[in-house]
Amino acid sequence: MSDIWIxxxxxxxxxxxxxxxxxxxxxxxxxxxxxxxxxxxxPVAVLTAIIVPEILASNGTLDFSLGNPRxxxxxxxxxxxxxxxxxxWTIAAGMAAFLVINAWLV
Numbered sequence: 001m002s003d004i005w006i007x008x009x010x011x012x013x014x015x016x017x018x019x020x021x022x023x024x025x026x027x028x029x030x031x032x033x034x035x036x037x038x039x040x041x042x043p044v045a046v047l048t049a050i051i052v053p054e055i056l057a058s059n060g061t062l063d064f065s066l067g068n069p070r071x072x073x074x075x076x077x078x079x080x081x082x083x084x085x086x087x088x089w090t091i092a093a094g095m096a097a098f099l100v101i102n103a104w105l106v
Contacts, residue, residue: 051074054070055068055070055071055074056068056070056071058070067105069098069101069102069105070098072097072101073094073095073097073098073101074094076093076094076097077090077091077093077094077097080093080094
């Protein structure tokens with residue numbers, strides 16, 4: 001067996017055992033109420049940390065101008081999300097707006 005396969009199997013087992021240990025050891029443990037209420041905001045914080053730099057950063061600098069197609073498409077997507085409450089319509093409207101605005105500005 002090649003060395004790379006041994007490494008892949010060992011790393012896969014270590015990853016599996018690490019995740020399994022948290023499941024087995026903490027399955028009956030309830031975190032304090034303060035921790036539970038704070039964990040509710042983790043998905044929003046992570047998505048914001050991913051999306052905001054992608055929308056506002058253009059060529060390594062912040063771009064708040066109307067010449068930034070990502071910003072305009074993002075604002076349109078926010079409006080669609082607010083009105084429709086549908087992830088599918090939000091993604092479709094944001095992508096369509098970005099493609100149209102990007103083609104128009106370039």
